[in-house]
Amino acid sequence: MTSMDDFWAVIPAGGAGTRLWPMSRRTSPKFLHDLTGSGQSLLRATWERLSPLAAERVLVVTGSAHAEAVRAQLPMLPRDAVVTEPSPRDSMPAIGLAAAILERRDPEAVLGSFAADHVITEVAAFHAAVRQAVVLARRGELVTIGVEPTHAATGFGYIREGDPLGVVGAESGRRVREFVEKPDAATARRYVDSGEFRWNAGMFVVGATTLLELLAQTHPDLTDNLRIIASDPRRMTDLWPTLPKVAIDHAVAEPAAAAGRVAVVRASFGWNDIGDFASLAGILAESDRAPRLRVIAGEDDVVSIDSTGLVAADSGRVVAVVGLEDIVVIDTADALLVTTQERAQDVKRVVEELQQRGRADLT
Amino acid sequence: MTSMDDFWAVIPAGGAGTRLWPMSRRTSPKFLHDLTGSGQSLLRATWERLSPLAAERVLVVTGSAHAEAVRAQLPMLPRDAVVTEPSPRDSMPAIGLAAAILERRDPEAVLGSFAADHVITEVAAFHAAVRQAVVLARRGELVTIGVEPTHAATGFGYIREGDPLGVVGAESGRRVREFVEKPDAATARRYVDSGEFRWNAGMFVVGATTLLELLAQTHPDLTDNLRIIASDPRRMTDLWPTLPKVAIDHAVAEPAAAAGRVAVVRASFGWNDIGDFASLAGILAESDRAPRLRVIAGEDDVVSIDSTGLVAADSGRVVAVVGLEDIVVIDTADALLVTTQERAQDVKRVVEELQQRGRADLT
Incomplete structure (x- = not known):
């Protein structure tokens, strides 16, 4: 070389x-x-x-x-x-x-x-x-x-x-x-x-x-x-x-x-490029394609009953997910997002809405 | 009388x-x-x-x-x-x-x-x-x-x-x-x-x-x-x-x-008898049957994009729900539940799981 x-x-x-x-x-x-x-x-x-x-x-x-x-x-x-x-x-x-x-x-x-x-x-x-x-x-x-x-x-x-x-x-x-x-x-x-x-x-x-x-x-x-x-x-x-x-x-x-x-x-x-939570879920599923709930933060704080998708439990609170497919739950200290992988592109609309409401501090 | x-x-x-x-x-x-x-x-x-x-x-x-x-x-x-x-x-x-x-x-x-x-x-x-x-x-x-x-x-x-x-x-x-x-x-x-x-x-x-x-x-x-x-x-x-x-x-x-x-x-x-969140959602829908996201706590903290179901934002945090039907999101100071009205009966399994994990303090 x-x-x-x-x-x-x-x-x-x-x-x-x-x-x-x-x-x-x-x-x-x-x-x-x-x-x-x-x-x-x-x-x-x-x-x-x-x-x-x-x-x-x-x-x-x-x-x-x-x-x-x-x-x-x-x-x-x-x-x-x-x-x-x-x-x-x-x-x-x-x-x-x-x-x-x-x-x-x-x-x-x-x-x-x-x-x-x-x-x-x-x-x-x-x-x-x-x-x-x-x-x-x-x-x-x-x-x-x-x-x-x-x-x-x-x-x-x-x-x-x-x-x-x-x-x-x-x-x-x-x-x-x-x-x-x-x-x-x-x-x-x-x-x-x-x-x-x-x-x-x-x-x-x-x-x-x-x-x-x-x-x-x-x-x-x-x-x-x-x-x-x-x-x-x-x-x-x-x-x-x-x-x-x-x-x-x-x-x-x-x-x-x-x-x-x-x-x-x-x-x-x-x-x-991890453009959204669906692409993040895709990366995590690459090594192990089994449909399950993948946890990217706070593994010990997550309770999953019959669910698949992506969870971040980043607030120290317990996060329980029951009976949901391809769900996305992102739990942080001051804000929580719940969506699906299919609708992951629309998360930007939440940011726009918060800015319109004068809650830009959360964006 | x-x-x-x-x-x-x-x-x-x-x-x-x-x-x-x-x-x-x-x-x-x-x-x-x-x-x-x-x-x-x-x-x-x-x-x-x-x-x-x-x-x-x-x-x-x-x-x-x-x-x-x-x-x-x-x-x-x-x-x-x-x-x-x-x-x-x-x-x-x-x-x-x-x-x-x-x-x-x-x-x-x-x-x-x-x-x-x-x-x-x-x-x-x-x-x-x-x-x-x-x-x-x-x-x-x-x-x-x-x-x-x-x-x-x-x-x-x-x-x-x-x-x-x-x-x-x-x-x-x-x-x-x-x-x-x-x-x-x-x-x-x-x-x-x-x-x-x-x-x-x-x-x-x-x-x-x-x-x-x-x-x-x-x-x-x-x-x-x-x-x-x-x-x-x-x-x-x-x-x-x-x-x-x-x-x-x-x-x-x-x-x-x-x-x-x-x-x-x-x-x-x-x-x-409000046996579960599905029956609670049913009560709330009685006066107004339009499919929408009903908020039982923290109305100002909820951002709903194309969603229906039931949300309690009881922790002071913003709760954003994007593209979900008949979802149930119950956000409290120390625990979060995400489920559907259809699976509302299975919430008791979360409580059982937490007790088994030694987290009975959360139940």
Whole structure:
């Protein structure tokens, strides 16, 4: 294997995770939690997964409200490895700032951006995919990792593949023809049956300077401002609030794909974005498919009579569930959620309702 | 209307209400709670319902652990109106002791025994039925009140009626042919279709001395001991623990029915024993049949998205329910129950499980 000394892991740690309320809150988002009962938070698990590739070369980009919690969970990181945003500006400014910081440290730097709140079960396969992506990124490609679909999911965007690139060391690499939005069920079925589409897991591997050059084609002012902040962090205060809220997909990935500048590495490593409690229940059922009630917190406090689904007993109270299928019960100190896996997407409506009622403190 | 000066209301206030856990507990049974959101506890509502008939002539028989709570809820009662049992001995010793106390005060006393934890919605019809029952009781009958079935319930015993008695002032009175146990669904259907059966609501109206004479035929020692305790309350300590645990139905009502000594007054007054959360939900739906989520505590703390059923938010926490039909969520300070109306009978299994786990403090 070739050296990865030019590879930097960037971990954007943001998002409120409103569909995982009341476990995830604006003030305590899902990446800070051990949602799967693995013994470590999603953020910490993300760092553990990346450190064999990136060693000390890790940047976390997070909201200033979460910087202290991030440092507490990752005490091995040097102080300047946690980059704080004064306000959320979506993924492009966050990853773009990381790129601007990294190109100053190493003009050859390749960055890989991986969300702090995803789960990956097959780490070796993930590492192999990232290594292939780095090979392609060094050749000037914007590289995404295309996860092999295991079902016709409607909750993810898809990547439409083109021809193999035939690059040594990146045998799974292909051209990307286009990124497509989250499909309806029939379209998702067609995508998966065609064999031409992969899930877009939001992972990008790209030279830091390449990324900024691609960004400059669509957002030259944003690119300039990110480089100014990287060279003089005191400018964060006045410049950051002026930056546009824009996702990396729209700002860079989609236009670059249209220009034939994007590659995809095919991979399959048990990826899950834990978008809601149904997907969390799906992860927990992977190793043991028996229908039963799975407990992610407070095992001793749960009484289950003829029930299946997911329970978190996180308040110290006894939680009794009687005669329910695929139920979701999330019990926390100040809020309780009861729903079904089928309706897990609608949990965000509770958060909206609480905000309308002036109970934003609970969200 | 004739005088009711000889009529005494006896309110047995016992039973843990395990199918209403965690609202009802051994330490805080259902009669102490305002389960229906009426603004007063079931016990207090029972007293309110009886006082127009009995005025000051009320006895409450309860466990010594609940005497203080009973007195606090019924501060108008004189001290000797609350009779305390050192340990639970089922309904016969409780009602029999009341009878023994009352026959000493008034040899002509007629007592009516009405559980502290039932709901009656049509009070005038209830009063009319009791007045008829008193007329029959004065003639030496053991009188029960037979509630007109509104559906083929399997949760109640039934009364099989015989011929009308033709007594002036008790026009709904009939002979009782037999009491029958809780039936299965097909049998219940047959009972209701036949028109011959009424629900046994566990209400008895009978002369105090008549009751003790009937009891003496099956349990002479018990009768003697109850009279000894009534004459010398200091004997409670040594005699009460020796009394048999026996229900009034088995000790008196069934044998007396076989001997042709029992009458029934037909009535219809919106009776419900609130046996479980399904029957509680049924009461709440009576005035407004629209399928919706009914809240019996903490209305402001409940967020309902597309849900129907029953919620108690009694812990001060927010309770959010998303996409569930006929759900039951009972949230208290130290325990949470989630079930369905269909499985409401199985809530008692939670209580059993907690006792087995050494968490009897929660039951």
